[in-house]
Amino acid sequence: MKLGPVIHQQIVQLKWHVLACLGLVMAMPLEEAVMNAWQGEGFYAGRLSLFIPIIAAPLLAGLIACANVQADLDDKRYLFWRSRPAGVKTFMSIKFLIGMVTALIIIACPFVFAFVTCQIVQTEKNEREFFVVIAVFQLISLLTYSVCFFCNVLIRKTARAWLVGMAAACLMMVLPFILPFHFKDIVGDVLVVTSAVYLSITIGSSALAFALSLVAADRNWHLHTNLKGLLWAGAAIVFLLAMLFSRQVANIKVLDEIKLESGWGWDAPFYRIDDRLYFHGRQEIQTSDGRIKVFEAADWFKTERSWTVNDHNRPDHSEQKLELRTYPALHAIYRRINGQLYAFALHIYSKRGMIEYKHAYLRSFKVLNDELFPVSTLDVSECLASEEDSFNRFAIRLIDDKIIAFVGNQCLSAAVNESGEIELLDREPLTRYHILQKDRNRIIQIPLIKTDTIDFQERIRFALDYTYKPSWIVGDSIVDIHNNTIRYYLVSDQDVARYEVLRWDDDYIYCRFQSARPFTFLEQLDRGRSLRLERYFIRNGKLYAHGMQKLMVFDVRSERIRKLGHWERLTDNFGITDMEVLEDGNLVMAVSTGWHQHTDGVHYATFTMYVLKNPE
Amino acid sequence: MFRQLLWKEWRENLWKLVFCGTVRVAFAALLFRIRLFPDAANGVIISFVQMLVVPVVYALDIFSGEMSNRTIHLLFKFPVPRWKIFFSKYLVCVLGMSLVFAATGLSMAIFGHEREAPTGLLVNNTLLFGVVAVILFTWFCAFAVQSRSEAGSLVAVFGVMIGWGIIFFWSLVCEVPWANHFTPYSIFFWAFREVPEWFRLSSLITSHIIALTAAIAVACYRFVKVRRVL
Incomplete structure (x- = not known):
């Protein structure tokens, strides 16, 4: 299998998604930079404009993952490329890596833009927390990307896979904090302090999701779902988590x-x-x-x-x-x-x-x-x-x-x-x-x-x-x-x-x-x-x-x-x-x-x- | 015939009403029981999450479901104008969402009765969020009425939510009052005791009536123009 054409095909396949996501995350920083320049303060984007890109980043990473998978795993195309002399695992690995790199670059764009413009104009100091937040959201995005990728390989319906993937990623991130595992090292603000446990959960879950994606694609696992069942199951899981949470912090009547x-x-x-x-x-x-x-x-x-x-x-x-x-x-x-x-x-x-x-x-x-x-x-x-x-x-x-x-x-x-x-x-x-x-x-x-x-x-x-x-x-x-x-x-x-x-x-x-x-x-x-x-x-x-x-x-x-x-x-x-x-x-x-x-x-x-x- | 269409949509979407109503009432009961936040804050949290989730549940397959199942062709064969089909779907969704928010408001009023927050405040806030949800759904219709898949509907509904969010922040930060009056989220200010200077209730209502009429008209037009080659 020639890698060059495959990589090119994958990038071309994702171009519209990339442009749409890029437009979404860059809208606010660009708008703020233009407004600042208009008011004579210089062309730069402050932290205020990064709020929406920060929130949207993990969601968009999941979306790119789903779009990436769906392009080649809907019924007809799946049959087509399985008939080609291409290794399933290699093909899926290339797909995964290209999508991941693309997603992380898109997510990093508003931060890099804000950092560079602030450095040029020398207006806002970027403290350590700024970089920690970027790193944390890159990690969360990596997790949502991997989990959504796996979910779409399994479910093969973009919207449902995205919803299930986001829910699963949220579950992985909050579960250690909800269950009484007595993690003594998890202290402080979870968004600012990256703890060893949090890091291992994110990277470990991503690696597991990637490995499972390869197996699922290789063995053609296909999970048939219906919207009603998914919503009820999701709501029940969230409700159970809330009950667990309430057992820990609020159960006195x-x-x-x-x-x-x-x-x-x-x-x-x-x-x-x-x-x-x-x-x-x-x-x-x-x-x-x-x-x-x-x-x-x-x-x-x-x-x-x-x-x-x-x-x-x-x-x-x-x-x-x-x-x-x-x-x-x-x-x-x-x-x-x-x-x-x-x-x-x-x-x-x-x-x-x-x-x-x-x-x-x-x-x-x-x-x-x-x-x-x-x-x-x-x-x-x-x-x-x-x-x-x-x-x-x-x-x-x-x-x-x-x-x-x-x-x-x-x-x-x-x-x-x-x-x-x-x-x-x-x-x-x-x-x-x-x-x-x-x-x-x-x-x-x-x-x-x-x-x-x-x-x-x-x-x-x-x-x-x-x-x-x-x-x-x-x-x-x-x-x-x-x-x-x-x-x-x-x-x-x-x-x-x-x-x-x-x-x-x-x-x-x-x-x-x-x-x-x-x-x-x-x-x-x-x-x-x-x-x-x-x-x-x-x-x-x-x-x-x-x-x-x-x-x-x-x-x-x-x-x-x-x-x-x-x-x-x-x-x-x-x-x-x-x-x-x-x-x-x-x-x-x-x-x-x-x-x-x-x-x-x-x-x-x-x-x-x-x-x-x-x-x- | 229109009544039969309404009945069909009502039957098809009844599970959404049951689902949203049950889940919201369950979460309201839980939050009002654990009281991690004051009752008023609990009311806002529940209503806010509901405002984001209920339109998504209703939007996911209301139009795209018929397209992807190809039942839209059968529906179009009915001796009834297409705009009536659109309105039957739209009205049933609006009614369902209204009932969900009313049920949540009522349940919060019961759970928070004779406690720290005035009952009227909880119900009023919930209904305001309900109005915002209905407006967001209306805007979604304008964009996604021809959507052929759940993914398209999902992107459209999130696009509407995030898009109006960006416009809302922009108009607040850059102090653009006319844009503020068009954003669905500016309706929240109605709940404040002291509204901002730019806030004019008459302008808000007028702007939204105009904008929503246009949105419904666009949605209706696009639905009527759905091609047969789907």
């Missing part, structure tokens, strides 16, 4: 939602008081059967900030211009004892605007007829570190009827009696340490708090929570204690890591990294930003982690960490402010959605409250 307004700004946490849940310190949340209701909170709750700041127990503090800090921040820990509701808090006074602590008190209050009455005050100022020693730690947690608190450089333990009074039990010095260990293979040593008033498990829990998440110490825990096994979990922007407590002695807890569940590509998708899961906690064997726009729920008690649910909202004016697990197992989530200006000119923050079904 919304049971109910309501809109709220608040004049108190964005910071809108939930407060759990006894068995009631309050939002923003102003509204009480009630849920039943998945429905949500909001009521105005009691007056004492709304004015709580004023009683803590006014500090009626020690009026002289205001004269000394001292500043009050409360732990937990702004509010208190609430507990019902014998039917009566009490509030407990650690109050620290420091010089205004300075880190110089003067007084510290553990206080309890009785909630009666929507008012707060002081019950007891325990002066623990002597625990504060001296001015020379800056080691001051503050934290408080109520465990059964004991208060465990870090005040200055001491760990206090106090008992709460039946009338809500606080009584100091013991105090021990805190161990100074910091953990900056990045090597997961090493044993981690964490100081254990020294008190005998609570059991070992709670001591370990407190120590671990304070070590890793001191600001969440009041209500949240990262520790899961189950079947005498103590594990804790850390969430980074890469994975959820599980650590196991191996042993402990009087001074330290010894822990070891056990396993990790890396986030998939889709889980890390956050409009180009990092994952930033701002809060996470363990409750009843489940890890709840949320950032501004996503919430994920993991089962941490199974052999490997399994994701149970995912909520995601890809929009800028959407920020999860807080979430809580309800008594009935469902989740309640508060989301800030923007501002709203009333007719009186006052701006109100708008929120949406969701009740979500806790995934199992």
Whole structure:
């Protein structure tokens, strides 16, 4: 077989397709260049004009492939050239290569034109991303060309082969990102960063499609199709893919939602008081059967900030211009004892605007007829570190009827009696340490708090929570204690890591990294930003982690960490402010959605409250 | 006779209505269930994809099917003017597309009821996209009424979509208001609260009535002139 005439025949066969495609991809760059020249800026095409060529390139590559095959594989011509002394595989290889080179040249034309004209006029700098985008779209075009080529050899109807080929190429490109293959190396923007996996998928699929084309042509495979069946099958596959996608990133069901307004700004946490849940310190949340209701909170709750700041127990503090800090921040820990509701808090006074602590008190209050009455005050100022020693730690947690608190450089333990009074039990010095260990293979040593008033498990829990998440110490825990096994979990922007407590002695807890569940590509998708899961906690064997726009729920008690649910909202004016697990197992989530200006000119923050079904 | 032609086309294209309606409602249910985007954005995504897909499904074999199966000769033997044959096909397609978009709008209104987006907004946006789809299909008819293969129809329908897209971008970037008023995609601006300065509803409607009348006339003429040697 003479190669020269065959190549010539192939090129002549494609000339009209080449001209049409070239006209399509070059229309916008040429138009922009002419307009720029008309306005006196020079004859060049900027990046704006490359938008349509970029999008159209893979589609046109597929079209050229189909046209290339169809020209010689319709029934009559196929019989003709099979009667000639030509090797099928050689003929198809020449056909494939000529079409591929033609397609890639056509696709490169607008980019080369833009690059050259920009270089000549020296107007827009072409950065690295520009060339990466060109390379990526050449690769995608190679894939669509090869797959469409194979589909047309098989189906032998241009339009159907093109549709099937494009769908198959799309499937190959998105499947690795949709299925939970845990490709840790697929991070970042897929259009800018070419990863090894992506590259191998593109080139591997193209090579496979080419090989299959040769076999199909050689053995005269012919797939009979009808339009109706193809469309139904295509739609079913796309729908299945969407279902797979939704299993990964959005499978938590919304049971109910309501809109709220608040004049108190964005910071809108939930407060759990006894068995009631309050939002923003102003509204009480009630849920039943998945429905949500909001009521105005009691007056004492709304004015709580004023009683803590006014500090009626020690009026002289205001004269000394001292500043009050409360732990937990702004509010208190609430507990019902014998039917009566009490509030407990650690109050620290420091010089205004300075880190110089003067007084510290553990206080309890009785909630009666929507008012707060002081019950007891325990002066623990002597625990504060001296001015020379800056080691001051503050934290408080109520465990059964004991208060465990870090005040200055001491760990206090106090008992709460039946009338809500606080009584100091013991105090021990805190161990100074910091953990900056990045090597997961090493044993981690964490100081254990020294008190005998609570059991070992709670001591370990407190120590671990304070070590890793001191600001969440009041209500949240990262520790899961189950079947005498103590594990804790850390969430980074890469994975959820599980650590196991191996042993402990009087001074330290010894822990070891056990396993990790890396986030998939889709889980890390956050409009180009990092994952930033701002809060996470363990409750009843489940890890709840949320950032501004996503919430994920993991089962941490199974052999490997399994994701149970995912909520995601890809929009800028959407920020999860807080979430809580309800008594009935469902989740309640508060989301800030923007501002709203009333007719009186006052701006109100708008929120949406969701009740979500806790995934199992 | 015209009613019988309409009935024939309706029966032949009913599967497209069922297919498009089922697929759109299924995807609307999925997207409104997973709520990856706000409801309003979901509505736009579904309607936009639908605007690109539904005309393609209807266009693929509406004219070329008769040509490639050679049933066009039998059809032309009917004692009925050819322009009536064309209009029976065109009207059934327009009706089918309208029903698909209405079904999608209605399903989105049901799925998004008492949620974040006003129901009227979802339905209105979907119907606007439906209008654009019908206009694109009309332009397709002008170009591909004599098409003999699915490939020809496919190229024609994508050509219309991409071609109007290029004109739309060009007229926006280069600020050519009269061209803007002819592009099907400029109808989207109707959904905006604050329309651009160049946007005039009366001009938009008038331009489209004139342009579409011309397109239908050209399509009808070309269909009447289909040669018997096919």
